[in-house]
Amino acid sequence: DTGVSQDPRHKITKRGQNVTFRCDPISEHNRLYWYRQTLGQGPEFLTYFQNEAQLEKSRLLSDRFSAERPKGSFSTLEIQRTEQGDSAMYLCASSLWGRFRGQTTIIYNEQFFGPGTRLTVL
Amino acid sequence: QQQVKQSPQSLIVQKGGISIINCAYENTAFDYFPWYQQFPGKGPALLIAIRPDVSEKKEGRFTISFNKSAKQFSLHIMDSQPGDSATYFCAASKPGGFKTIFGAGTRLFVKA
Numbered sequence: 001d002t003g004v005s006q007d008p009r010h011k012i013t014k015r016g017q018n019v020t021f022r023c024d025p026i027s028e029h030n031r032l033y034w035y036r037q038t039l040g041q042g043p044e045f046l047t048y049f050q051n052e053a054q055l056e057k058s059r060l061l062s063d064r065f066s067a068e069r070p071k072g073s074f075s076t077l078e079i080q081r082t083e084q085g086d087s088a089m090y091l092c093a094s095s096l097w098g099r100f101r102g103q104t105t106i107i108y109n110e111q112f113f114g115p116g117t118r119l120t121v122l
Numbered sequence: 123q124q125q126v127k128q129s130p131q132s133l134i135v136q137k138g139g140i141s142i143i144n145c146a147y148e149n150t151a152f153d154y155f156p157w158y159q160q161f162p163g164k165g166p167a168l169l170i171a172i173r174p175d176v177s178e179k180k181e182g183r184f185t186i187s188f189n190k191s192a193k194q195f196s197l198h199i200m201d202s203q204p205g206d207s208a209t210y211f212c213a214a215s216k217p218g219g220f221k222t223i224f225g226a227g228t229r230l231f232v233k234a
Contacts, residue, residue: 004165040226042224043224044224
């Protein structure tokens with residue numbers, strides 16, 4: 001399968017527990033993003049990586065949230081001390097981004113999304 | 123911070139009709155405008171995208187119209203089919219495009 005995969009697809013946890021989600025991007029993609037989507041809303045940006053470097057974090061990403069992409073391949077998103085307000089769909093996306101010298105084509109930020117992890121905090 | 127405003131929230135169209143979804147943006151630095159389609163329980167899938175140097179882009183039954191001066195763009199789905207029933211999101215990103223700003227979505231239902 002060449003698409004973005006996420007694991008688990010569903011997670012139910014009790015308030016105060018820690019949870020960790022995994023994302024495997026499309027193999028040649030150098031950028032990886034995490035978004036959060038609540039019911040009836042569009043995805044909201046959380047953070048992104050270029051290779052293994054985390055280059056931007058949204059204000060939505062409180063200190064209870066941490067993301068890693070240790071080898072520039074898969075990524076994990078951990079939420080510590082979960083709260084009911086953390087209940088949402090967590091989406092991962094990846095893209096191949098770059099501007100190649102000598103070429104006229106600029107690859108824009110076409111992001112491919114995974115199926116998401118649905119988190120329910122009781 | 124609603125930088126991309128989408129309307130309508132929901133839309134019902136007869137099979138074979140034209141579905142039209144509109145978006146307006148605020149930040150003139152945006153230079154990439156994709157539309158995503160999302161089915162229940164799935165992640166968004168890129169449908170079609172446009173850059174501001176063109177006013178229209180067509181791919182099959184899907185057309186984006188772009189009005190740079192009005193800071194508006196729209197998605198037209200021609201010959202709408204029941205299989206098109208989904209939630210559609212417009213979006214925008216800046217050059218270097220790390221994060222994408224999404225609209226709130228439009229739930230489209232195509233009646234058979």
